[in-house]
Amino acid sequence: MKRIGVLTSGGDAPGMNAAVRAVVRKAIFHELDVYGVYNGFEGLMEGNIKKMELGSVGDIIQRGGTILYSARSMDFKTDKGQKIAIEQMKKFGIEGLIVIGGDGSFRGAQKLTEKGFPCIGVPGTIDNDIPGTDYTIGFDTALNTIVDAVDKIRDTATSHERTYVIEVMGRDAGDLALWAGLANGAESVIIPEKQESFESVVAKLKRGQVRGKKHSIIILAEGIGSGMDYGKRIEEETKMDTRVTVLGHIQRGGSPSGYDRVLASRLGAKAVDLLMDGIGGRMVGIQNNVVVSHDFSEILDKKHEINMNMYELSNQLSI
Template sequence: MKRIAVLTSGGDAPGMNAAIRAVVRTAIYHNVEVIGVMRGYSGLIHGEFVKMDLGSVADIIHRGGTILHTARSQEFLTEDGRQRAVQKMKEAGIEGLVAIGGDGTFRGAAALDKLGIPTIGVPGTIDNDIPCTSLTIGFDTVVNTVVDAINKIRDTATSHERIFVIEVMGRNAGFIALAAGLAGGAESILIPEIPADVTTVVDNIRRGLARGKRHSIILVAEGVGDVREITEKITKLSGLETRLSILGYIQRGGTPTALDRILASRMGAEAVRLLLKGERAKMIGIAGEEIKSFDIQWALQQKKEIDLDQYNLAGILSI
C-alpha cells in the first residue's frame, strides 16, 4: 500500500485534528503517501483531494474542529454516489481509507469496504455512543466544557436562589449528561436510558430546600425530550423560579484536552498500522489503556450501555 486517504465526517469533535495528524505522520514514517479528503464523503464523490505532508498537520494537535472540514452527504447514501466515490479514489490511486467520525461514518466506511476499498474507522464523536470503545475522541473535552458551564451557572443559581435546568448534547444517549452531572455535582440528571421522572426531580429539590439549600442544577440530555416542557413542569410542580440554559454548539468547539489528544494520536496511528498489515473493515476502540480493533459490521450491530452504577452513584451523592 503506497497511498491512503483520511477523512472526517458527521459532527466535528475536539481531537479530530490530532487524529488526522497521527494518520498523516504515521503513514509518512512508513513511506506511504496521504491524501486528505475535504468535506467527508461528499468530498470523496466530488474528488476534493489534497495531498498531505508533514507541514500540512503542523500546529494542529491543539486545535478543535477539523482542518479537513466535514459535511453530511445524502448523495453518498445512494449506490450511485458510493460507486462514484470509489471511482474517484481509484483514479487518485488511493488504496485505503481512514474514516474518522461516528456511527454514520462507520456505516459509510463499511459500505466502501464492500466495494473494494480497505477501510478503518476511528471513533470521533462527542456523544461517546460508539460500541466497543470506552471512549470516543472528543468526549472528554465536551464533558470538561459542560462541567465548566455548570460551575459558572451554579454561581448565578446560588446568587439568585434559583433552579437551573441545563440541556446538554448527546443525541439519543446520556453519556455526556451522566459524566458531566457526576463531575459537576448536579442535583438531578435526566438521560434517555432512564424514563424521565420530573416528580422525583422536584422531590430532590424539596429535600434540598428542607435542609437550607436554595438552588439546584438539573442536567438534561437532549434525547430525553422537549427541555422547555420539562422546565415548565418543574416550575409548576415546585412553585419555584426556574431558568433554562441550552448549551448548544458551544459544546463541540474548543481546545481538546490532553486525554483526547493522546487518545486521537494513538487511534490514528493504529488505523494506519492496521491498513499496512492488510487489515480492513475494522474500527479502533480502547478498553482500559489498550487500543483494540473490532470488525466494523459486528460493532455496528452492538449497543453501548450506560453505566447504571455511575447513574446510581450520582443520585446517592446528590442527596
C-alpha cells in the same frame, strides 16, 4: 499499500485534527503517501482530494474542529454514490481510507469495504455513543466544557436562589449528561437510558427546599427532549424560580484536552497500522487503556450502553 486517504465525517469533535495529524505523520514515517479528503464523503465523490505533507498538519494538534471540514451526504448513501467515491480514489491511486467520525460515518466506510475498498474507522464524536471503545475522541473535551459552564451557572444560581435546568448534547446517549452530573454534583441527571420520573425529581427538589437548600442543578440529556419544556414543568409544579440553559454547540468546539489529543494520536496511528497490514472493515478503539479494533459489523449491530453503576452513584450522592 503505498497510498492511503483520510477524511472526517459527521459532527465535528475536538481532537479530530490530532487524529488527522497522527494518520498523516504515521503514514509518512512508513513512507506511505497520504491524501486528505475535504468535506467528508461529499468531497470524496467530488474528488476534493489533496496530497498531504508533514507541514500540512503542522500546528493543528491543539486546534478544535477539523481542517478537512465535514459534510453530510445523502448521495453517498446510494450504491451509485459509493461507486463514484471509489472511482475517485482509484483516480488518485488511493488504496485504503481512514474515516474519522461516528456510527453514520462508519456505515459509509462499511459499504466501501463491502465493495472491495478497505476502510478503517476512528471514533470521533463528543457523544461517546460508539460500542467497542470506552471513549470516543472529543468526549473528554466536551465534558470539561460542560463542567466549566455548570460551575459558572451554579455561581449565579446560588446568588439568586434559583433552580437551573441545563440541557446538554449527546444525541440519544446520556454519557455527557451523566458524567457532567456526577462531576458537577447535580441534584438530578435525566438521561434516555434510565429516566428518573418527573415526580421523583420534584420530590427531591422539595426535600432540598425544606432543609434550606437555596439552589439546585438539573442536567438533562437532549435525547430526552426540550430543556425549555422541562424547566417550565418544574417551575409550574414547584413554584420555584427556574431558569433553563441550553449549552448547544459550544460543547463541540474548543481546544482538545490532553486526553483527547493522546487518544486521537493513538487511534489514528493504529488505523494506519491496520491498513498497512492489509486489514479493512474495522474500527479502532480504546478499552482498558489498550488500543483494540473491532469489525464494523460487531459495533454497528450493537447498542451503546450507559454505565449504570455511575448512574446509581450519582443518585446516591445527590440525596
